[in-house]
Amino acid sequence: MNRWLGMFLLLACISCGSKRNVPDVSAVKAPLTLQRFETSFFKIDTLHFETSLQELTSEYHGFTQDFLFNILGSSPATFTKDVPAFMRSYEGLANDVSRLFPDMTREVDEIQKGLRFVKHYFPEYQLPERVISFVGPLNSYGSIITRDGLAIGLQLYLGSEHPLYLSEEGQQLYPRYLSRRFDRAYIPVNAIKNVMDDLYPPAYADKPLIEQMIEAGKRVYLLDQLMPYTADSLKTGYTQKQLDGCYENEKTIWSLFVQNNLLYNIDPEINRDYMSDAPNTPALGTASPGFIGQFVGWQIVKKWMSQQKQAGNLKLLMETSPKKIFEEAKYKP
Numbered sequence: 488m489n490r491w492l493g494m495f496l497l498l499a500c501i502s503c504g505s506k507r508n509v510p511d512v513s514a515v516k517a518p519l520t521l522q523r524f525e526t527s528f529f530k531i532d533t534l535h536f537e538t539s540l541q542e543l544t545s546e547y548h549g550f551t552q553d554f555l556f557n558i559l560g561s562s563p564a565t566f567t568k569d570v571p572a573f574m575r576s577y578e579g580l581a582n583d584v585s586r587l588f589p590d591m592t593r594e595v596d597e598i599q600k601g602l603r604f605v606k607h608y609f610p611e612y613q614l615p616e617r618v619i620s621f622v623g624p625l626n627s628y629g630s631i632i633t634r635d636g637l638a639i640g641l642q643l644y645l646g647s648e649h650p651l652y653l654s655e656e657g658q659q660l661y662p663r664y665l666s667r668r669f670d671r672a673y674i675p676v677n678a679i680k681n682v683m684d685d686l687y688p689p690a691y692a693d694k695p696l697i698e699q700m701i702e703a704g705k706r707v708y709l710l711d712q713l714m715p716y717t718a719d720s721l722k723t724g725y726t727q728k729q730l731d732g733c734y735e736n737e738k739t740i741w742s743l744f745v746q747n748n749l750l751y752n753i754d755p756e757i758n759r760d761y762m763s764d765a766p767n768t769p770a771l772g773t774a775s776p777g778f779i780g781q782f783v784g785w786q787i788v789k790k791w792m793s794q795q796k797q798a799g800n801l802k803l804l805m806e807t808s809p810k811k812i813f814e815e816a817k818y819k820p
Contacts, residue, residue, distance in 0.1 A: 549634045788804065
Protein backbone atom coordinates (compact mmCIF):
# COMPACT_ATOMS: atom_id res chain seq x y z
CA MET A 488 0.00 0.00 0.00
CA ASN A 489 1.38 3.36 -1.00
CA ARG A 490 1.59 6.23 1.44
CA TRP A 491 -1.56 8.32 1.80
CA LEU A 492 -0.31 11.69 0.61
CA GLY A 493 -1.74 15.20 0.69
CA MET A 494 -3.92 16.81 -1.97
CA PHE A 495 -2.53 17.24 -5.43
CA LEU A 496 -3.36 20.22 -7.60
CA LEU A 497 -4.79 17.82 -10.16
CA LEU A 498 -7.35 16.53 -7.69
CA ALA A 499 -8.30 20.06 -6.79
CA CYS A 500 -8.89 20.84 -10.45
CA ILE A 501 -11.00 17.70 -10.86
CA SER A 502 -13.05 18.70 -7.82
CA CYS A 503 -13.59 22.21 -9.17
CA GLY A 504 -14.50 20.85 -12.58
CA SER A 505 -17.21 18.63 -11.11
CA LYS A 506 -19.00 21.73 -9.87
CA ARG A 507 -19.14 23.56 -13.24
CA ASN A 508 -22.72 22.66 -14.05
CA VAL A 509 -24.28 23.57 -10.72
CA PRO A 510 -27.83 24.84 -11.38
CA ASP A 511 -28.88 28.27 -10.17
CA VAL A 512 -31.38 27.66 -7.36
CA SER A 513 -31.39 31.17 -5.91
CA ALA A 514 -35.03 31.68 -6.93
CA VAL A 515 -36.23 28.39 -5.46
CA LYS A 516 -38.40 28.95 -2.42
CA ALA A 517 -37.32 27.11 0.71
CA PRO A 518 -38.61 29.06 3.74
CA LEU A 519 -36.76 28.08 6.88
CA THR A 520 -36.88 29.40 10.44
CA LEU A 521 -34.89 28.51 13.53
CA GLN A 522 -36.35 27.60 16.91
CA ARG A 523 -34.06 27.23 19.93
CA PHE A 524 -35.92 24.58 21.91
CA GLU A 525 -33.08 24.13 24.39
CA THR A 526 -33.33 27.76 25.49
CA SER A 527 -36.99 27.35 26.43
CA PHE A 528 -36.59 23.83 27.81
CA PHE A 529 -33.94 24.74 30.36
CA LYS A 530 -36.15 27.56 31.62
CA ILE A 531 -38.83 25.12 32.76
CA ASP A 532 -39.97 26.00 36.26
CA THR A 533 -39.81 22.67 38.08
CA LEU A 534 -41.81 24.14 40.97
CA HIS A 535 -44.69 24.76 38.58
CA PHE A 536 -43.89 21.89 36.28
CA GLU A 537 -47.23 21.18 34.62
CA THR A 538 -47.93 24.83 33.80
CA SER A 539 -44.41 25.38 32.51
CA LEU A 540 -44.56 22.23 30.37
CA GLN A 541 -47.90 23.31 28.90
CA GLU A 542 -46.32 26.61 27.88
CA LEU A 543 -43.43 24.73 26.25
CA THR A 544 -45.86 22.49 24.36
CA SER A 545 -47.83 25.52 23.22
CA GLU A 546 -44.66 27.07 21.81
CA TYR A 547 -43.16 23.95 20.20
CA HIS A 548 -46.26 21.86 19.52
CA GLY A 549 -45.49 18.25 18.63
CA PHE A 550 -41.74 18.56 19.08
CA THR A 551 -42.14 18.70 22.86
CA GLN A 552 -43.67 15.22 22.75
CA ASP A 553 -40.97 13.99 20.38
CA PHE A 554 -38.30 15.34 22.69
CA LEU A 555 -39.74 13.88 25.89
CA PHE A 556 -40.58 10.42 24.60
CA ASN A 557 -38.33 9.79 21.58
CA ILE A 558 -35.20 11.81 22.32
CA LEU A 559 -35.11 11.93 26.10
CA GLY A 560 -36.53 8.41 26.23
CA SER A 561 -39.00 9.16 29.00
CA SER A 562 -42.56 7.85 29.34
CA PRO A 563 -45.92 9.32 30.38
CA ALA A 564 -45.54 7.60 33.74
CA THR A 565 -42.06 8.94 34.55
CA PHE A 566 -41.46 12.21 32.69
CA THR A 567 -42.31 14.37 35.71
CA LYS A 568 -39.24 12.85 37.40
CA ASP A 569 -37.09 12.36 34.31
CA VAL A 570 -37.23 15.96 33.08
CA PRO A 571 -35.97 17.64 36.31
CA ALA A 572 -33.27 14.97 36.64
CA PHE A 573 -32.12 15.56 33.05
CA MET A 574 -32.11 19.33 33.56
CA ARG A 575 -29.87 18.99 36.62
CA SER A 576 -27.47 16.60 34.88
CA TYR A 577 -27.19 18.61 31.65
CA GLU A 578 -27.30 22.16 32.95
CA GLY A 579 -23.55 22.60 32.47
CA LEU A 580 -23.69 21.22 28.94
CA ALA A 581 -26.62 23.49 28.12
CA ASN A 582 -24.50 26.44 29.28
CA ASP A 583 -21.72 25.31 26.93
CA VAL A 584 -24.21 25.18 24.07
CA SER A 585 -25.44 28.68 24.89
CA ARG A 586 -21.86 29.96 24.90
CA LEU A 587 -20.74 28.14 21.74
CA PHE A 588 -23.92 28.70 19.74
CA PRO A 589 -25.07 32.26 20.43
CA ASP A 590 -26.05 32.38 16.76
CA MET A 591 -26.81 29.66 14.18
CA THR A 592 -27.37 31.83 11.12
CA ARG A 593 -24.52 30.22 9.19
CA GLU A 594 -25.81 26.70 9.75
CA VAL A 595 -29.41 27.57 8.91
CA ASP A 596 -28.28 29.35 5.72
CA GLU A 597 -26.30 26.28 4.62
CA ILE A 598 -29.23 23.98 5.32
CA GLN A 599 -31.51 26.30 3.37
CA LYS A 600 -29.14 26.21 0.39
CA GLY A 601 -29.28 22.43 0.47
CA LEU A 602 -33.08 22.46 0.66
CA ARG A 603 -33.24 24.68 -2.43
CA PHE A 604 -31.31 22.02 -4.35
CA VAL A 605 -33.63 19.35 -2.93
CA LYS A 606 -36.65 21.27 -4.23
CA HIS A 607 -34.95 21.83 -7.58
CA TYR A 608 -34.28 18.14 -8.14
CA PHE A 609 -37.33 16.77 -6.30
CA PRO A 610 -40.06 19.41 -6.66
CA GLU A 611 -42.75 17.12 -5.24
CA TYR A 612 -40.93 16.72 -1.92
CA GLN A 613 -42.44 18.64 0.99
CA LEU A 614 -39.55 20.57 2.51
CA PRO A 615 -39.23 21.01 6.27
CA GLU A 616 -39.75 24.65 7.22
CA ARG A 617 -38.12 24.70 10.65
CA VAL A 618 -34.76 23.93 12.17
CA ILE A 619 -35.24 23.07 15.84
CA SER A 620 -32.14 22.98 18.00
CA PHE A 621 -32.13 21.05 21.28
CA VAL A 622 -29.84 19.57 23.89
CA GLY A 623 -30.47 15.88 24.42
CA PRO A 624 -28.71 12.99 26.14
CA LEU A 625 -25.19 12.32 24.94
CA ASN A 626 -26.26 8.93 23.59
CA SER A 627 -29.19 10.39 21.66
CA TYR A 628 -29.68 11.96 18.25
CA GLY A 629 -27.44 14.60 16.74
CA SER A 630 -29.75 15.13 13.77
CA ILE A 631 -33.24 13.84 13.07
CA ILE A 632 -36.33 14.69 11.03
CA THR A 633 -39.48 15.10 13.10
CA ARG A 634 -43.04 16.08 12.23
CA ASP A 635 -42.17 19.68 13.10
CA GLY A 636 -38.91 20.07 11.23
CA LEU A 637 -35.19 19.27 11.16
CA ALA A 638 -34.07 18.75 14.74
CA ILE A 639 -30.42 19.32 15.64
CA GLY A 640 -28.99 17.88 18.87
CA LEU A 641 -26.30 20.40 19.73
CA GLN A 642 -24.84 18.14 22.43
CA LEU A 643 -23.03 16.38 19.57
CA TYR A 644 -21.56 19.45 17.85
CA LEU A 645 -19.48 21.13 20.56
CA GLY A 646 -16.13 20.63 18.82
CA SER A 647 -14.01 17.49 18.73
CA GLU A 648 -11.86 18.65 21.65
CA HIS A 649 -14.73 19.21 24.06
CA PRO A 650 -13.84 17.59 27.41
CA LEU A 651 -17.06 15.58 27.48
CA TYR A 652 -16.16 13.74 24.29
CA LEU A 653 -12.65 13.06 25.54
CA SER A 654 -13.87 11.75 28.90
CA GLU A 655 -13.99 8.03 29.62
CA GLU A 656 -17.77 8.01 29.22
CA GLY A 657 -17.57 10.02 26.00
CA GLN A 658 -14.95 7.75 24.45
CA GLN A 659 -16.92 4.64 25.37
CA LEU A 660 -19.88 6.01 23.46
CA TYR A 661 -17.96 7.73 20.68
CA PRO A 662 -14.37 6.66 19.98
CA ARG A 663 -12.06 9.28 18.56
CA TYR A 664 -12.74 8.40 14.92
CA LEU A 665 -16.39 9.31 15.54
CA SER A 666 -16.07 12.23 17.94
CA ARG A 667 -13.67 14.07 15.61
CA ARG A 668 -16.80 14.81 13.53
CA PHE A 669 -18.62 16.43 16.44
CA ASP A 670 -18.06 19.86 14.96
CA ARG A 671 -20.60 22.45 13.89
CA ALA A 672 -19.41 22.16 10.29
CA TYR A 673 -21.23 18.81 10.13
CA ILE A 674 -24.62 20.28 11.13
CA PRO A 675 -25.79 21.21 7.59
CA VAL A 676 -24.43 17.99 6.06
CA ASN A 677 -26.17 15.78 8.60
CA ALA A 678 -29.41 17.71 8.21
CA ILE A 679 -29.44 17.27 4.44
CA LYS A 680 -28.49 13.60 4.85
CA ASN A 681 -31.66 13.18 6.87
CA VAL A 682 -33.71 14.74 4.09
CA MET A 683 -31.98 12.43 1.64
CA ASP A 684 -32.80 9.42 3.80
CA ASP A 685 -36.41 10.58 3.93
CA LEU A 686 -36.49 10.70 0.14
CA TYR A 687 -34.65 7.41 -0.32
CA PRO A 688 -34.42 5.22 2.80
CA PRO A 689 -31.12 3.28 2.83
CA ALA A 690 -31.41 -0.24 1.40
CA TYR A 691 -28.15 -2.13 1.88
CA ALA A 692 -29.14 -5.33 3.65
CA ASP A 693 -28.63 -8.78 2.12
CA LYS A 694 -27.10 -7.49 -1.10
CA PRO A 695 -23.72 -8.54 -2.54
CA LEU A 696 -20.91 -6.24 -1.49
CA ILE A 697 -20.60 -4.51 -4.87
CA GLU A 698 -24.30 -3.60 -4.79
CA GLN A 699 -23.99 -2.32 -1.24
CA MET A 700 -21.04 -0.19 -2.28
CA ILE A 701 -22.94 1.29 -5.21
CA GLU A 702 -25.99 2.01 -3.04
CA ALA A 703 -23.67 3.89 -0.66
CA GLY A 704 -22.01 5.59 -3.62
CA LYS A 705 -25.39 6.77 -4.90
CA ARG A 706 -25.95 8.54 -1.61
CA VAL A 707 -22.60 10.33 -1.69
CA TYR A 708 -23.25 11.37 -5.28
CA LEU A 709 -26.73 12.62 -4.42
CA LEU A 710 -25.43 14.52 -1.39
CA ASP A 711 -22.76 16.08 -3.61
CA GLN A 712 -25.46 17.43 -5.92
CA LEU A 713 -27.55 18.75 -3.03
CA MET A 714 -24.53 20.40 -1.38
CA PRO A 715 -22.19 21.17 -4.29
CA TYR A 716 -20.18 23.80 -2.44
CA THR A 717 -19.55 21.72 0.69
CA ALA A 718 -16.20 19.97 1.17
CA ASP A 719 -16.17 16.33 0.08
CA SER A 720 -14.44 15.44 3.34
CA LEU A 721 -17.54 16.55 5.25
CA LYS A 722 -19.86 14.65 2.93
CA THR A 723 -17.89 11.40 3.18
CA GLY A 724 -16.88 11.76 6.82
CA TYR A 725 -13.24 11.13 5.87
CA THR A 726 -10.44 13.48 6.79
CA GLN A 727 -9.08 15.40 3.83
CA LYS A 728 -5.86 13.40 4.07
CA GLN A 729 -7.82 10.14 3.95
CA LEU A 730 -9.84 11.33 0.98
CA ASP A 731 -6.71 12.39 -0.89
CA GLY A 732 -5.22 9.00 -0.13
CA CYS A 733 -8.27 7.25 -1.53
CA TYR A 734 -7.83 9.00 -4.86
CA GLU A 735 -4.10 8.37 -4.94
CA ASN A 736 -4.58 4.68 -4.17
CA GLU A 737 -7.81 4.13 -6.10
CA LYS A 738 -6.35 1.29 -8.19
CA THR A 739 -4.98 -0.48 -5.13
CA ILE A 740 -8.33 -0.18 -3.34
CA TRP A 741 -10.19 -1.65 -6.32
CA SER A 742 -7.65 -4.45 -6.62
CA LEU A 743 -8.32 -5.43 -3.01
CA PHE A 744 -11.91 -6.27 -3.87
CA VAL A 745 -11.22 -7.87 -7.25
CA GLN A 746 -8.23 -10.01 -6.29
CA ASN A 747 -9.87 -11.28 -3.12
CA ASN A 748 -13.15 -12.12 -4.87
CA LEU A 749 -15.10 -9.82 -2.58
CA LEU A 750 -17.40 -8.09 -5.05
CA TYR A 751 -20.18 -10.68 -4.85
CA ASN A 752 -19.65 -11.62 -1.24
CA ILE A 753 -22.86 -11.81 0.83
CA ASP A 754 -21.35 -12.68 4.21
CA PRO A 755 -22.45 -9.77 6.43
CA GLU A 756 -19.48 -10.13 8.78
CA ILE A 757 -16.99 -9.75 5.94
CA ASN A 758 -18.95 -6.96 4.26
CA ARG A 759 -19.10 -5.07 7.54
CA ASP A 760 -15.35 -4.49 7.29
CA TYR A 761 -15.91 -2.34 4.21
CA MET A 762 -19.39 -0.91 4.78
CA SER A 763 -19.26 0.24 8.40
CA ASP A 764 -17.81 3.25 10.15
CA ALA A 765 -14.46 2.34 11.67
CA PRO A 766 -11.09 3.92 12.48
CA ASN A 767 -9.69 2.47 9.24
CA THR A 768 -9.92 -0.41 6.78
CA PRO A 769 -7.40 -2.93 8.18
CA ALA A 770 -6.56 -4.46 4.80
CA LEU A 771 -5.55 -1.01 3.52
CA GLY A 772 -3.53 0.20 6.48
CA THR A 773 -4.10 2.43 9.48
CA ALA A 774 -4.08 5.66 7.45
CA SER A 775 -7.04 4.57 5.34
CA PRO A 776 -10.62 5.49 6.30
CA GLY A 777 -13.27 3.04 7.42
CA PHE A 778 -16.39 2.61 5.28
CA ILE A 779 -14.15 2.42 2.23
CA GLY A 780 -17.00 0.83 0.27
CA GLN A 781 -18.76 4.16 -0.12
CA PHE A 782 -15.70 5.64 -1.85
CA VAL A 783 -15.54 2.80 -4.38
CA GLY A 784 -19.28 2.97 -4.97
CA TRP A 785 -19.10 6.72 -5.41
CA GLN A 786 -16.45 6.40 -8.13
CA ILE A 787 -18.53 3.79 -9.97
CA VAL A 788 -21.62 5.99 -9.78
CA LYS A 789 -19.68 9.01 -11.06
CA LYS A 790 -18.44 6.93 -13.99
CA TRP A 791 -21.96 5.73 -14.80
CA MET A 792 -23.51 9.19 -14.47
CA SER A 793 -20.90 10.64 -16.81
CA GLN A 794 -22.24 8.26 -19.49
CA GLN A 795 -25.88 9.35 -19.12
CA LYS A 796 -27.47 11.85 -21.49
CA GLN A 797 -29.54 13.15 -18.58
CA ALA A 798 -26.64 13.58 -16.18
CA GLY A 799 -28.73 15.74 -13.85
CA ASN A 800 -31.50 13.18 -13.48
CA LEU A 801 -31.03 12.16 -9.87
CA LYS A 802 -34.29 10.23 -9.78
CA LEU A 803 -32.96 8.03 -12.54
CA LEU A 804 -29.81 7.38 -10.54
CA MET A 805 -31.59 6.55 -7.29
CA GLU A 806 -34.11 4.28 -9.00
CA THR A 807 -31.61 2.38 -11.15
CA SER A 808 -30.50 -0.95 -9.75
CA PRO A 809 -26.89 -1.11 -8.52
CA LYS A 810 -26.39 -4.23 -10.63
CA LYS A 811 -27.26 -2.31 -13.79
CA ILE A 812 -25.01 0.59 -12.78
CA PHE A 813 -22.07 -1.71 -12.16
CA GLU A 814 -22.48 -3.60 -15.44
CA GLU A 815 -22.83 -0.44 -17.53
CA ALA A 816 -20.20 1.70 -15.80
CA LYS A 817 -17.37 -0.70 -16.65
CA TYR A 818 -15.37 0.92 -13.89
CA LYS A 819 -11.63 0.36 -14.05
CA PRO A 820 -9.45 2.90 -12.23
